[in-house]
Amino acid sequence: MTYLLTNASALTALQSLTMTQQSLANTQSQLSTGLSIQHASDNTSYWSISQTMSSDNGALGAVSSALKQSSSMLATFTSAIEQTISVVNNIKNDLVAAQNPGANLTQIQSDIAAQQNSLLQIAGGSAFNGQNWLNGTVNGSTAGFQSSVNLVGAYTNSGGVSYISVTASAASLYTNGSAATSVASASGGILGATSAGYSSAILGGQAINVTGATGANVSNLTNMVASVNNTITQLETAAATIGSAQEQLTTQQTFISAMQTNLTNGVASLVDADMNQVSTRLQALQTQQQLGVQSLSIANQSSQMILKLFQ
Structure with a gap:
């Protein structure tokens, strides 16, 4: 029809x-x-899931940047501690040489003083983004010194940010930060603490001095060497503490990178x-x-x- x-x-x-x-x-x-799904109207469920995953991926990107920064900071501290050990070994060598009969104690003490100044400069110059665990300075202030520091380590949507806790005080060569303007003014920490058997520290007002270690006081040289050996042990422990944190950061960087790849692929499978x-x-x-x-x-x-x- x-x-x-x-x-x-x-x-x-x-x-x-x-x-x-x-x-x-x-x-x-x-x-x-x-994109197969550009707007919520295209597929409400997939669009919502992809937005959450993209947001999480962005947060993981911030975590990755924080991990890289923390890794660089710890690498700075590690290099400084290793150099500190080298300098302290030089002081130990001087103390051993001072025990040789006829040794020029004045010259040896002069060399020790130079090494002590090097230690002060190493600790004072090991700052990274306002952080310097070696001289007890956090965010440029000695008052901000912390026994432990939390470094951003991971992020989940449900749990938020999680941290890698590092004992900053274990790496402290002395604790009074920028206030230590000279060898004598440094105090506390690994280099500013006294050891059993000898009342003087490597740095500080009672810093080691070999010029008076003669006659009845010559046994003090042996005590000084023992004190330095104790200091070296503490420095090795400090290096191990920082090294352990570096290993954790490296592991997290690998994990975060894998998570970012997975999230990127997940979003692609939903909306691409x-x-x-x-x-x-x-x-x-x-x-x-x-x-x-x-x-x-x-x-x-x-x-x-x-x-x-x-x-």
Whole structure:
């Protein structure tokens, strides 16, 4: 049956063509953006999950940057401690040489004083971003010295930030920070503490002095060597403490990198478009569009057949 005012075939062809054009527009958008889900309206569940995962991935990026910064800071402290051990070994060598009969104690003491100044400079110059655990300075203030420091180590959406705790005081060569402007003014810490058997420290007001270790006092040299050996042991422990923290940071960096890769792949699997499928679909829809236009043209021509009834 044919109607003059209503062309059912044309309406059906138009509806089909409209749907094809909508699909074609969506496919072209996926082709240009590379995303199959761009907005919440495309797929509410997948879009929401991908947003959370992307947010977490961004937080992990901040954790990764913090880990790199902390690793560089600890590397600075490690280098300083290793150099400190080398200098303290030089002082130990001087103390051993001082026990040789006829040794020039004045010259030996002069060399020890030079080594002590080097220790002060090493500790004072080992600052990284306002942190200097070696001289008891945190954020540029001796008042801010902490026995332990929490370094950002990880992040989860449910648990928030977690930390790697490091005993900063274990690496402290002396504890009065920038206030120690000379060998005599340094106090506390590994180098400023006195040891059993001898009342003087390597640094501080009672710093070791070999010039008076003669005659009845010559046994003090043996005590000084014992004190220095004790200091070296403490420095090795400090290096081990920092080294252990560095190992944790390295492990976390590897883990965080893997997590970022997993999250990136997870987001891609949810919202990224498969370009092979998109390109194939685009060609099919373009062909379907052309056929739809022809179908609509044919349907529109059917109304003109009514005219032949009146000829």
